[in-house]
C-alpha cells in the first residue's frame with residue numbers, strides 16, 4: 001500500500017517508517033526540516049517537507065502522494081517536560097496538531113479519496129475522575145477529573161478519539177500507553193537516575209506502558225486491517241507507580257525513588273502529576289490483540305525496561 005506518514009521523524013514515527021518499509025509498503029514521510037529529508041530517504045521513504053498546520057500545503061502534498069492510508073503521528077513534545085505544572089501550556093502546540101492538524105489531514109484524505117486514516121491518541125496516566133474503576137476499555141472516554149490547568153489538553157485528545165472514526169471513511173485511533181524503548185522517553189531515565197521522580201502519595205495510580213517498537217508494530221497492523229474505531233495500544237501489565245518506578249530505578253542501578261506525601265507533591269508538581277501518581281487507571285489491550293491481531297513483543301514493562309536500559 002501507499003502510506004503517508006506525518007510525524008515520521010518522531011519517537012514512534014522513525015520506527016514506524018522502518019516497519020512499514022520492511023512490510024513492503026511504499027512510504028511518503030513528512031518533516032518540517034529539510035535537513036531531515038536525507039535520513040528519511042535513506043530509510044527508504046519518499047520525504048516531503050511539510051508543516052501539518054498549513055492546510056493548503058497538507059492538501060496538496062496528500063493529493064500528490066495519493067496514499068491508500070494516512071498516519072497522523074504529529075506531536076510537539078520534544079521540548080521536554082519544563083512547565084509540567086500547566087499541562088495546557090506545555091501541550092499547546094500538540095493540542096493544535098491534535099485538532100487543526102487532524103482536521104487538515106481529514107480534509108486532505110477526503111480530497112485525495114484516501115479511505116483509511118490512523119491517528120495517534122493517548123492511553124497514558126491522568127487524574128481519573130473515577131480512580132479505582134478498573135482498566136479502561138477502548139469504549140471508555142479519557143474521563144479526567146476537571147483541573148484548571150488541564151482543559152485544552154484532554155479536550156484535544158478527546159477530539160481525536162471522537163472525530164477520526166466518524167469523519168474518515170475508515171478512521172482508526174490508536175491510544176498509546178506511555179512510550180519507552182529506543183529513542184523514547186530518554187528524559188525519564190535521567191530523571192529517575194537523579195531521583196527527580198518521587199513516589200507521590202503512595203503511588204497507587206496505575207500506568208499502562210508500551211514499548212515503542214511494539215507501538216510501531218501495532219500501527220502497521222492498523223494500517224493493514226481493523227474496523228474503524230478506537231484501540232488501546234498498551235502492554236499486558238498495567239501497574240501502579242509504586243511497582244514500576246522502584247523497579248526502573250533498580251534496573252538502572254539508581255537509588256530508590258524518594259517518597260513524598262500528596263500535599264507536598266501538589267505543592268511541588270501540581271494537581272495533574274499528583275493525579276497521575278495516585279488516581280490514574282490503566283488500559284485494557286484486549287481489543288487490539290483480538291481485532292488487529294497484534295501481540296506486543298514485550299507483554300510486560302518488566303522485561304521491556306531491562307531490554308531498554310541494557311542496550
Ligand SMILES: NC(=O)c1ccc[n+]([C@@H]2O[C@H](COP(=O)([O-])OP(=O)(O)OC[C@H]3O[C@@H](n4cnc5c(N)ncnc54)[C@H](OP(=O)(O)O)[C@@H]3O)[C@@H](O)[C@H]2O)c1
Pocket residue numbers: 006007008009010011012013030031032033036050051052053073074075076077078079097122123124176177178179180183184185186187
Ligand atoms: N504515548 C506517549 O508516551 C508518547 C507519545 C508521543 C511522544 N512521547 C514522548 O515525547 C518525547 C518527544 O516525542 P518525539 O520525539 O516524537 O518528538 P515530537 O516533538 O513530539 O515530534 C513528533 C513528530 O511530530 C512532527 N511535528 C511536530 N510539529 C509538526 C508540525 N507542525 N507539522 C508537521 N509535523 C510536526 C515532528 O517532525 P519534524 O520535527 O521533523 O517536523 C516529529 O516527527 C519522546 O520522548 C517520546 O517518547 C510519548
